[in-house]
Amino acid sequence: HILGASLVLVEMEKARAGGDSIRFLFSGDLGHYDQPIVKDPTAPTFADYVMCESTYGNRLHDSGVSSEDQMADVLNDAAKRDAPVLIPAFAIGRTQEILYLIRELEEAGKIPVLPVRIDSPMAAQATQIYNRFTEEHDEEYASILMKKRHPLRTGSMLTTSSRDESIKLNDERGTRVIISASGMMTGGRVLHHAMRILPNENATLVFVGYQAAGTTGRRILDGEREVKIMKEWIPVRCRIERIAGFSAHADWKAVLRWLENLQNVPKMLFTTHGEPDAAEAMAGHIRDRFGWNVSVPQYGDTIELV
Incomplete structure (x- = not known):
């Protein structure tokens, strides 16, 4: 994305009844691939839940002209x-x-x-x-x-x-x-x-x-x-x-490319950081590509992590 941008992985130790941890990965702002100056986005790690940005969930950067x-x-x-x-x-x-x-x-x-x-x-x-x-x-x-x-x-x-x-x-x-x-x-x-x-x-x-x-x-x-x-x-x-x-934000194809590297199938993925149409479109792309459970949370929603 830009210099200093990071993925954030939150590990909640012994959060489950059996003593297992819950891992929640926040994508933050994802950059697109092959942009100048900074390296490509870091591949995601194992996570039970993922919160993924969707700024360009309904658009592509490629306009046919560089x-x-x-x-x-x-x-x-x-x-x-x-x-x-x-x-x-x-x-x-x-x-x-x-x-x-x-x-x-x-x-x-x-x-x-x-x-x-x-x-x-x-x-x-x-x-x-x-x-x-x-x-x-x-x-x-x-x-x-x-x-x-x-x-x-x-x-x-x-x-x-x-x-x-x-x-x-x-x-x-x-x-x-x-x-x-x-x-x-x-x-x-x-x-x-x-x-x-x-x-x-x-x-x-x-x-x-x-x-x-x-x-x-x-x-x-x-x-x-x-x-x-x-x-x-x-x-x-x-x-x-x-x-x-x-744009420093990944378009929807680049987000899918990033998610392809996730090491497991998450229990739920949430699309955020996008206008309503973009967040819904990104959720649709993810469902179509991977068949995952995807939610577009609304302000005030409460989700129980299991």
Whole structure:
């Protein structure tokens, strides 16, 4: 998923009448396979019960066009129009993945070297942490570090830390890529940039992650032509792009791939961490594939573990 994400296995010793333990495995947020920077999800272990995420239980990431090609098209188009690009991105995980991709596209000559601005103190700190914990890196990332190159630094990159440095970005003109949190536009410095980008017909707003219902990002994606940001109604006139392949969450096929490694048939599996339709769809996929008992718990439900 992201650096530091973990499965959690809770073992309740002597929980059964006969003195046996009950093992409950929580998937947490599952990442998808073959994503850059971090290793693939760890295989699940033996568990009597499993709680499994279902964020993408009713969707697949594969749109027929790679995220690399989509990003290259968006940035090249912006460069031709001399237009700014705003990418709302989670500070941990998504920002680093975007930087990694832009660097690769630059080095491959697929896009020009563009000014990239990281306007998120947390993202700046998280990027440093990514470089320190080498045991979490996948082989490709580690090989780049071995060559004394920085996998998360583009050709013309600036990271802001102070409020004054962030404000100075407003004076820049021409094509530049601003990456700022939060990823769903619910808070953070991205809102200050959005107030200038959204009304600009020449600008581009790029979504690179899941937008939950009720968030500003979701409302923009759903086509609302005006959104409220910091008590002001801001018109949405800019170009809107969505690159779905960047989600750090596994889609339903990847969740099934992960569950295939479970060492036993669980007594019950619960699908959570998904909107109602997604959780129900994920439960259906699991039943169809494995024939397991699957429940979609509702708020306030009580389940007795036996």
